Amino acid sequence: MWRRILNPVVVGTVRLTWRSLYTMQLKTKEFQSLFSDGLNGIAEIFEKHQFELRIAGGAVRDLLSGKRPEDVDFATTATPAQMKAIFQKAGIRMINNKGEKHGTITARIHNENFEVTTLRVDVHTDGRHAEVEFTTDWQKDAERRDLTINSMFLGLDGTLYDFFQGYEDLKERKVRFVGSPEQRIQEDYLRILRYFRFYGRVSVNAGEHDPTTLTAIKENARGLTAISGERIWVELKKMVVGNHAAHLIEVMYDLGLPQYIGLPVEGDVEKMNLVWQNVKEHSPRPMTVLSALFCNSDDVEKMDLRLKVSKEEKNLGLFLVKHRHDLHKSPDDPDTLKPYTDFIIDSREADAQSKVCELLKYQGEDKLLAEMSRWSIPRFPVSGHDLRKMGITSGKEIGTILQNLRDVWKKRRYQMDKDELLGNINRS
Template identity: 70%
Template sequence: MDEVCRWASEGFTTLCHGSKACQALPILRLRQPLLPVPVRTSSVQDTSPMLLFQRKAGSHKAQAPSALPNKRGSTLGSAAYTGPDLRREFSALQGLVARLRLLPPRRWRRGEAGAMRLQTPQFQALFTPGLRSVAELFEKKNYELRIAGGAVRDLLSGMTPQDVDFATTATPAEMKEMFTSAGVRLINNKGEKHGTITARLHEQNFEITTLRIDVVTDGRHAEVEFTTDWEKDAERRDLTVNSMFLGLDGMLYDFFNGYEDLKNKKIRFVGKASARIQEDYLRILRYFRFYGRIAEKPDDHEPTTLEAIKENAKGLAGISGERIWVELKKILLGNHVNHLVRLLYELDVAQYIGLPLNGSLEELDRVTKNVQNLCPKPMTVLTSLFKVKDDVTNLDLRLKISKEEKNLGLFLVKHRQELTKAVGPEPLRPYQDFIMDSREANTNSKIMELLKYQGEEHLLKELQEWTVPSFPVSGHDLRKMGVSSGKEIGTALQQLREEWKKSGYHMDKEELLSCLKK
């Protein structure tokens, strides 16, 4: 205990998972704010988290990572410690803490704060020849490079990220000079003014952004300055689960308890919700999008967050419809859709994003149940709010939806009540007949969305297995039978189509032509 007291008095504490042993050690709860300082193990194979915490107000400047070699000749993690050499001291502390059962099992895990090392198949799969080449270039120049934002969140969730963004301490000018000298092709120069350089190596694009701080914001865009402070960059991000960084050695850097929130399925803004929202009002919708993606319960919101959203909802009026539609579509495809859309109305958000003022929330409740596990299009779900066609038109005016999306909305509003399954042995027939009679494009796809809307899962599967048949008779066949007039051919073809339809589209050419002979 005396040894733990000595470490506590020097400003360090150990990793804790809320065990009884930890609760019995009040000396580990220090008055001063602590910063995470990961210390790499000496073994390359050891992936257990070895964590220390450093006083925020220290008298020593952090040493560069390259100045901290370990016994195997590699370097320590880039989040360096201050003060005396800690290897020997930490080894003794680790043994003591292990005896007190304060350390977690020896696999990657993180406690209430700090860092961890991640070694998963999804993480290892990122190391393509292109990424290895990028990493070598940054290492030669002694620039720090880490995975940032959503990719870190996905990796921690056991998912393979679709897009991987990188953050660095190098400025855009330094990156351009580095890549140009190495003969690396640079593309998409538009991002340079925002600090982003896109390099292409081994047929792969790498989007790398300099650490930034916001200087001026107007609720839509921000003027930024570059920095080398990782925490300052994390501070400007929207949600805690999106504010983490992951070193290429697998070390997690988490300044705002994002991993704890991810593990507990909590969605929180970084710092004050109002401040983050006012930097970019679209973050209101991003909050709901990630809530539907991560949160387990439909109503696990912090009251202060909802208050901040309601107070700032009007700011969405200045956000472009295209940006709003991107986020709204993702909300509609997530979990807790009916609960989240109700909140959009209760918090006065709906009126600023094109939703009808008197949207049918009861129909939304019914449809969200119908479409479960059926992979509906966002417009299919959203149409449940619309009572008349004008609601679709007004949405289009605000959000600039695609022609296909608008047509689907209009189609569902028109046919959701009148086109229903038949009573009897062929319940799918009304939908099949509609497809065969229609001359509109994508009718088959629209009918499938209608079946999802109506919750007709079995009919949907039947329709998906049904191949739209081709009418077997042509005008040429009728001419060979002596029908010469164009008008007569048209009339005959229509009569034969009706016979074919009555047969359930089973009659072949000979059977149909025999009907004509009679």
């Protein structure tokens, strides 16, 4: 049953209209499945010392969507010092306490880690980081969060605490900032990309953005220049493989974001739309989608310079840009993988097959992709040792013969065994 409590809400210096605190009781199997010896133990400790403990943020959103969250974060009225004291008294080990200055303590009990963060309020923000003070006011902590669907708390008795109609937005599949979009963005400009990522995750239909939100994003896009490439890449690579990815990238171009996040200003958005249709059902890697925007390898290098992607991701981008046109199915035999398998056989790269799979996704070759996924790289059966046993000792001659035999083997679709190949030496 819903319970509504009217509260005036002030977010920063902006006083909002009257909001309602909604509460309800959640009793789903996903929620009940969270309770383990570890969670029960942590809950007992906080209850014993009269501190409130609730599930916070994304885990609440997932539970309300009928999903069991992979990660569960907790919020509490206890300060970090108080948490350390009660954990030490209970003999509970604390680990990875680098987040203590931000209010987070990680406790380990019954072989489980529990990350618990003190309720906070921002006292100063610079668009990247926030200076915080601890509070015992759940509403004030909710006010500092980015989106309404991420601002809810769930008590361990199943009570939902929702100050900004987050559950209503979740049911209606809406993505809204808490309070003023402009103010939330200016507190942390990365929230621009978080908006797009969660839009792809939550919204059913593309193109149902609130115009005020898009205006705030456009007017504050330059703030992304101050955000580290690593943080941008974390959000971007999740967004481009989610729902509505092509639409969202197009909107980002319309709003002028690419120049601030490492994407080419003149990116080929039309091509990206076509590639997205090819790849969206095949679990593409982020770089496979983004490569459609790149005109040449320089665009990949510039992106890497800004976002500091992994070597593997960068190499995939360079591979796709280089081979998306010159490596393709044979017009004489379009139903075979031969051009692709020959490339893999000749390649010295250990991940050549996985790169070719991404290329096939990019090209929309669904049938060949299915075959490639089942194909195992055959082993070339002849070695230099075999030739030396035949009395061929010149290194140069051995190299030439091996290459000739490899060409014969490829033409026969890798079906010849060692004896058959060695029988071709005199004819090579």
